[in-house]
Amino acid sequence: MASKKLLLLPGDGIGPEAMAEVRKIIAYMNAELKSGFELDEGLVGGSAYDAHGKAISEADMEKALASDAVLFGAVGGPKWDSVPYDVRPEAGLLRLRKDMELFANLRPAICYPALADSSSLKKEVVEGLDILIVRELTGGVYFGEPKEIRDLGNGQKRGIDTQVYDTYEIERISGVAFELARTRGNKVTSMEKRNVMKSGVLWNEVVTATHRAKYFDVKLEHMLADAGGMQLVRWPKQFDVIVTDNLFGDMLSDIAAMLTGSLGMLPSASLGAPDAKTGSRKALYEPVHGSAPDIAGTGAANPIAMIASFAMCLRYSFNMVAEADRLEAAIAGVLDDGIRTADIMSEGKTKVGTTEMGDAILAKFKALAA
Numbered sequence: 001m002a003s004k005k006l007l008l009l010p011g012d013g014i015g016p017e018a019m020a021e022v023r024k025i026i027a028y029m030n031a032e033l034k035s036g037f038e039l040d041e042g043l044v045g046g047s048a049y050d051a052h053g054k055a056i057s058e059a060d061m062e063k064a065l066a067s068d069a070v071l072f073g074a075v076g077g078p079k080w081d082s083v084p085y086d087v088r089p090e091a092g093l094l095r096l097r098k099d100m101e102l103f104a105n106l107r108p109a110i111c112y113p114a115l116a117d118s119s120s121l122k123k124e125v126v127e128g129l130d131i132l133i134v135r136e137l138t139g140g141v142y143f144g145e146p147k148e149i150r151d152l153g154n155g156q157k158r159g160i161d162t163q164v165y166d167t168y169e170i171e172r173i174s175g176v177a178f179e180l181a182r183t184r185g186n187k188v189t190s191m192e193k194r195n196v197m198k199s200g201v202l203w204n205e206v207v208t209a210t211h212r213a214k215y216f217d218v219k220l221e222h223m224l225a226d227a228g229g230m231q232l233v234r235w236p237k238q239f240d241v242i243v244t245d246n247l248f249g250d251m252l253s254d255i256a257a258m259l260t261g262s263l264g265m266l267p268s269a270s271l272g273a274p275d276a277k278t279g280s281r282k283a284l285y286e287p288v289h290g291s292a293p294d295i296a297g298t299g300a301a302n303p304i305a306m307i308a309s310f311a312m313c314l315r316y317s318f319n320m321v322a323e324a325d326r327l328e329a330a331i332a333g334v335l336d337d338g339i340r341t342a343d344i345m346s347e348g349k350t351k352v353g354t355t356e357m358g359d360a361i362l363a364k365f366k367a368l369a370a
């Protein structure tokens, strides 16, 4: 059996609270289903800074690179607001993405039937929604140089970030989007701002060329990213797969999260390129939400984004498709039963905390296995 080395990086705030619920599922799978996950654990974000003065230690970085998959909770919080920029909690996540070369971030936004009236949008707008945002994750303005605050010497400073994309980066992310579209609604919408950005012009050209060369069977449309944000709120069901850059992808996926009812619902998979020999790929699975300092420690966080991220891990890293399907069905089943954390609560439903939600999903997962 191929190895199943799983590194858990719970992080800060609600990260560890949500990760505890995944840990229970893994413990059950190892004990009862003989799934054979080898667990290791490390520190990332503010918790790593408190322990080592860095947002991730070299030892934990090595563990991440040697693992078959990483499960990541969330990082950040007001406690670390004034630490130096290079060692701020978020730097740990950015280093993991960059050093593991996780260029493809898959952010599915699915509106579970039971939550169609939990969204801030009308039920008919979100009911049955199933879209996938494919966000480029290792390039663009997140990593482009120069990136600095420059002292202009006249009492003024200049903040500089640089948006950079090379052809190969756009080719490989659009390839991922087209391949995934073929397994779903067969449509890709590429979003950039070619009307004001040179990187947008190149993005548009390369996506078009990639489509012509290899994916002519997939429907392709182009949209300016600001209009794309508007269309996501107006009529999100027009989309199947959206491919976009690092920064637009960050913003558009938070918007997409609210279509599903809550940021606490959205999982993601961050994937590297498949190894030419083995076909295996480096991968990190992370909820789209952050450390939610406003509710951390209250036991109210929704663990579904974290649990659904583990389901993506089962699917993409370990090819455990049946288990992934069953875990996703368990989430849907618990929502059908009317069980809700505070963020997705509505009238007449049963409000529970993080632990109870995790327990309910595990119980459903067990029942579906029987």
Ligand code: NAD
Residues within 6 Å of the ligand: 014, 073, 074, 075, 076, 077, 078, 090, 093, 263, 264, 265, 286, 287, 288, 289, 290, 291, 292, 293, 294, 295, 300, 301, 302, 303, 305, 343
């Ligand atoms: P956030 O995602 O932490 O929270 C935004 C809002 O959504 C808050 O009101 C929060 O309570 C709510 N929310 C988020 N996840 C939830 C969940 N699982 N259940 C219930 N409610 C949930 O974003 P923010 O407040 O802008 O950022 C807080 C910190 O998190 C910052 O330091 C930021 O940099 C960091 N952050 C980290 C990640 C990550 O680790 N992947 C992602 C986004 C933000």
Ligand code: IPM
Residues within 6 Å of the ligand: 090, 093, 094, 250, 288, 290
């Ligand atoms: C996300 C987060 C991160 C990002 C931060 C925490 C670095 O907002 O994963 O969506 O901006 O990519």
Ligand code: MN
Residues within 6 Å of the ligand: 250, 251, 254, 288
């Ligand atoms: Mn974000």
